[in-house]
Amino acid sequence: MSFADKRKHRGAREQKSYVPLSGVGHPTGASSSTDREDQPGNSSGEKNHEISYGRHHVDEEKAVVAPSDVIGKREEALEDGYPRRAEQSVDSPRAAHETSISQVDGALYAELPNNLVILKTEDRGRGIWTTQDVKAGTVLFSIRPHVHVLSRSQLTSFCTSCCTPNSSTALKKCTKCRVVHYCSAACQNADWGFHKSECEALRRWASDAPQIHADDEKVTVPAEAVRCLGRIILKRKKEGVGSRWWKEIEAMQTHRQTLAEPVENEVHLAHALVRYLGVNGPEALAKYDIRGVGELVDFISKFATNSFTLSTPSLSPIGVAVSPLAALINHSCDPNVAILFPRPGPSNLPAKLTEGRPNPEPVLQVVAITDIPAKSELFTSYVDTTMPFTQRQKDLKETYKFTCKCNLCSPADRGAYRDYRGVVWCPRSCGGVCPIPLEDVVQANCSNCQAIVEDKDSVLDAVRVGQEALDKATSLSASDPTKALHITRNILKTLVNANLTPATHPLLAIYRLHLSLLLPSLGSSGGPTEAALDEAIDIAAKSVAGLCHLLRPGHPVRGIALAELGKLLAVDEPETTTAAVPASSSTFPPNGPDRLKLAVTTLRQAMDELRIGFGAANDGGEVGREVREILANAEKEMSVWDVRIRETLEDTIKSSKKT
Numbered sequence: 283m284s285f286a287d288k289r290k291h292r293g294a295r296e297q298k299s300y301v302p303l304s305g306v307g308h309p310t311g312a313s314s315s316t317d318r319e320d321q322p323g324n325s326s327g328e329k330n331h332e333i334s335y336g337r338h339h340v341d342e343e344k345a346v347v348a349p350s351d352v353i354g355k356r357e358e359a360l361e362d363g364y365p366r367r368a369e370q371s372v373d374s375p376r377a378a379h380e381t382s383i384s385q386v387d388g389a390l391y392a393e394l395p396n397n398l399v400i401l402k403t404e405d406r407g408r409g410i411w412t413t414q415d416v417k418a419g420t421v422l423f424s425i426r427p428h429v430h431v432l433s434r435s436q437l438t439s440f441c442t443s444c445c446t447p448n449s450s451t452a453l454k455k456c457t458k459c460r461v462v463h464y465c466s467a468a469c470q471n472a473d474w475g476f477h478k479s480e481c482e483a484l485r486r487w488a489s490d491a492p493q494i495h496a497d498d499e500k501v502t503v504p505a506e507a508v509r510c511l512g513r514i515i516l517k518r519k520k521e522g523v524g525s526r527w528w529k530e531i532e533a534m535q536t537h538r539q540t541l542a543e544p545v546e547n548e549v550h551l552a553h554a555l556v557r558y559l560g561v562n563g564p565e566a567l568a569k570y571d572i573r574g575v576g577e578l579v580d581f582i583s584k585f586a587t588n589s590f591t592l593s594t595p596s597l598s599p600i601g602v603a604v605s606p607l608a609a610l611i612n613h614s615c616d617p618n619v620a621i622l623f624p625r626p627g628p629s630n631l632p633a634k635l636t637e638g639r640p641n642p643e644p645v646l647q648v649v650a651i652t653d654i655p656a657k658s659e660l661f662t663s664y665v666d667t668t669m670p671f672t673q674r675q676k677d678l679k680e681t682y683k684f685t686c687k688c689n690l691c692s693p694a695d696r697g698a699y700r701d702y703r704g705v706v707w708c709p710r711s712c713g714g715v716c717p718i719p720l721e722d723v724v725q726a727n728c729s730n731c732q733a734i735v736e737d738k739d740s741v742l743d744a745v746r747v748g749q750e751a752l753d754k755a756t757s758l759s760a761s762d763p764t765k766a767l768h769i770t771r772n773i774l775k776t777l778v779n780a781n782l783t784p785a786t787h788p789l790l791a792i793y794r795l796h797l798s799l800l801l802p803s804l805g806s807s808g809g810p811t812e813a814a815l816d817e818a819i820d821i822a823a824k825s826v827a828g829l830c831h832l833l834r835p836g837h838p839v840r841g842i843a844l845a846e847l848g849k850l851l852a853v854d855e856p857e858t859t860t861a862a863v864p865a866s867s868s869t870f871p872p873n874g875p876d877r878l879k880l881a882v883t884t885l886r887q888a889m890d891e892l893r894i895g896f897g898a899a900n901d902g903g904e905v906g907r908e909v910r911e912i913l914a915n916a917e918k919e920m921s922v923w924d925v926r927i928r929e930t931l932e933d934t935i936k937s938s939k940k941t
């Protein structure tokens with residue numbers, strides 16, 4: 283049967299070409315072109331998050347919770363390679379990893395729900411804890427960030443106020459600054475409180491830009507960190523230092539006191555901010571109630587430690603947001619909550635968010651991605667947890683100034699399970715894996731047959747060259763995607779030949795980047811070619827395989843990867859240009875009904891996981907709605923297939939009876 287025949291059989295389906303999830307780029311962030319260069323921190327993250335305790339508001343702390351001890355309970359590794367979660371819970375028996383817990387007055391945070399409390403531990407500072415059992419998929423709270431701004435590259439693609447993409451509504455730009463865009467007059471009015479002074483600052487910045495760079499938005503529009511800090515300072519002037527809005531921001535944690543001197547990024551940002559605000563020197567900051575450079579740097583440090591990546595419902599980074607309440611959540615590389623912007627639709631949002639607002643988005647939601655027992659701390663991940671231990675520790679130290687001791691990072695536990703981020707397949711191909719023979723890995727035996735990786739140097743070389751290629755391709759992904767694609771395609775072969783598994787770093791990161799570079803070409807008019815679609819499906823399947831080894835079921839990144847794969851499998855198979863090759867059962871991707879079946883299975887699993895990662899009450903958010911629709915069409919088409927197969931069988935039986 284040729285591909286053309288197969289398409290006839292699949293005729294119930296409308297001809298579909300590929301459209302990226304939720305109409306925007308790829309979920310991983312690998313391909314994002316946000317303007318982070320002027321922002322302290324945020325080197326790799328799913329989130330550029332934080333909070334801080336700022337000037338140690340001792341008056342916020344109350345009596346010690348009884349009992350005032352916590353246990354870091356560490357259990358044995360799971361067979362599947364996940365370490366068991368070390369739940370940090372109050373009332374647990376005293377243990378070696380002991381920390382005192384004190385209660386913090388949560389009254390400042392009006393949006394803190396009743397089933398959560400703020401507690402403070404010695405090693406992590408303030409954090410948010412549950413008072414009741416919480417089921418995976420529960421939306422713990424929904425809030426509008428105090429401030430959010432779009433990255434420079436996204437200013438024309440999303441409404442500055444509600445972040446609606448211009449693919450769904452034609453955006454109109456502010457006729458004065460010509461920088462920000464709105465989807466409606468209502469959104470423009472709603473944003474006016476922020477934009478009024480900002481508009482003037484943006485125009486001043488552009489007019490100061492050197493004329494030779496008049497068309498370069500990197501010069502004519504300040505980076506997101508500058509605009510976000512500018513919005514906070516301008517809004518503080520309006521709200522007043524006594525307002526709850528400002529007090530929440532002021533109470534964010536700072537690391538300034540622990541730093542001998544401000545780091546280069548912060549100094550650079552301070553200069554840019556002063557220029558943006560139009561003050562001639564640090565002294566003139568008094569106009570904005572900022573008492574000198576020290577306070578400005580403190581403020582920047584809070585921003586670096588407490589800001590979040592603003593993202594689309596499919597997790598593509600589009601800007602930065604500040605939410606002091608959500609920023610109270612501490613980090614773990616094995617998180618139990620996700621912080622995201624799933625756009626669940628107004629009917630799924632709390633009434634207090636929708637009252638009096640044409641569109642309350644962007645709404646930040648904190649979603650439980652595992653069952654969480656009562657009296658446990660909430661943890662989200664500040665960095666990309668598919669990165670290996672050393673990279674995660676480096677990123678956390680640089681931006682958030684702490685050493686992570688979570689289950690995945692705890693040296694005691696690290697040897698107790700197989701971390702697929704750093705393994706190669708067994709050289710004897712027995713199906714087992716061996717740790718990559720790094721300096722600190724003494725034994726590199728196969729987990730199954732005890733074989734040893736003999737040629738350590740070639741594995742280490744491949745990993746090093748792979749990392750270099752990843753860095754280069756990432757830096758080129760926005761400016762020269764064709765060249766970036768060339769690099770990723772070439773290096774994939776080297777890494778696969780060096781026996782890296784799909785979960786191993788940097789192979790997984792390269793798969794994800796490669797996929798993000800392939801997807802835009804699939805949406806071109808005329809639809810994808812057979813080869814392009816097959817390559818994208820193959821890479822998407824490998825990404826899913828890698829992610830499923832590293833992230834727990836229900837993790838939003840897994841849900842999005844499954845949705846992407848299911849969606850690609852559901853695209854109509856293009857006309858083949860070569861003679862049809864009969865599909866063998868081992869061919870991947872499969873063709874015809876087998877591909878459709880795989881699409882349905884994958885989309886069903888994606889739906890199950892999106893309902894956890896993006897909230898059960900949201901039914902998976904905007905991506906969940908989209909996947910449900912594709913799944914319904916694929917199921918309908920599969921039932922047509924089943925009818926046709928039954929009819930063909932009946933015809934065959936009838937005709938064989940006649941003869």
Ligand SMILES: C[S@@+](CC[C@H](N)C(=O)[O-])C[C@H]1O[C@@H](n2cnc3c(N)ncnc32)[C@H](O)[C@@H]1O
Nearest residue numbers: 332333334335406407408535610612613682684
């Ligand atoms: C966004 S804030 C989180 C709230 C913060 N604990 C507070 O008291 O405001 C990030 C900071 O919290 C601390 N932190 C977060 N997770 C941590 C962890 N797992 N271990 C140690 N410190 C942590 C670090 O100081 C980090 O810079």
